Amino acid sequence: MSSAKVLLVDDEKEFTETLSERLRLRDLEVFTASSGREAIDLAGQHRFDAVILDLQMPGMDGIETLKKLLADDADQQVIVLTGHGTISKSVEALKVGATEFFEKPIDIQTLSEVIGKAAVQRLTLIEERSAHAIEDVLKKKGW
């Protein structure tokens, strides 16, 4: 499998720059966005294996961004990584459809593993969807 493509969304520029450098050292392809709006635009242009999303950002907040990302692509794997780690926030994010929820700072090994799992999960979901689509065509055509 080729290296996973990751979108890192956080308004703390120093954080996104440093973490993306570390992830690139681990052979991941990393894009960054400093706002929810920018993240949605980038997700519309690229197919990301995983989106790593902060919850507290200026303008469109993380939960709103999460909803929009999933509305645009139901298979999108979104890992919430926030400094605002209350139980209610984590429950809310997971209910909306986040894959995982972590508090900052996160161990790079854990994050790399979660990204790897998310990439596999996304691929599985896409393959399942394709298989269903083919089955539907076969049924409709009576083959």
Add this chain to the structure above:
Amino acid sequence: MKENLSDHRGGSRENIVFFGRIMANVSHEFNNIITVISELAGLLKDLSLLARKGRPIPNDKIESLSDNISKQVARGKHLVSHMNHFSHSADNAREEVDLDQVVENMQVLTDRLFKNRQTDLTVSNPSEGISLSTDPFELRRILFACLDQFLDASSHEVSVVIKRPENGENSELQVSGQVETIPPDFLDKLNALKEQAQAINGQLLYEKNETQILIRLILSSNRD
């Protein structure tokens, strides 16, 4: 002049909520700083592991990472200093305060709240060095409550002007800004604030129309 805590600090629930909001906001900022330092340290470790495998770390990279760590430490120290001033503002019910410092203190501690709402908070002070005798904690709480009206009203720009009227007796804080909507509970909140301002020998006045709010907090040094 200092005075011990007295009964005029009513509404203890409001005080706790105010304290909690400021602390929650500041702790979030601290976590951001810790997270950045943690990533910078992690990157240094990554690079040193690569160096052991024969990929040397350029000197300018080490210098740049070291500068970035120092920058985060300075950011944290600035915040700690303001948090300390804020915490000690509750020590005495009356003491000499510098209005510039009080406003700067609240500006620093609420920075993230304003950024999250994409609201610019600007402070101007045409006459520097205004000091007065008042309750430092209550003054901060009332100022924050005034600022909070603009967060509720989805304002994009809020300005605080510190001024001393011509007669020289009273100082004044003017908080103003354009708003998108006037919150439904605006009048109730402002009326409650009027009473709280009176408790620190101040007077709170406001003017509003559909798109603009001006709140004036007039502060007298003479409490008796």
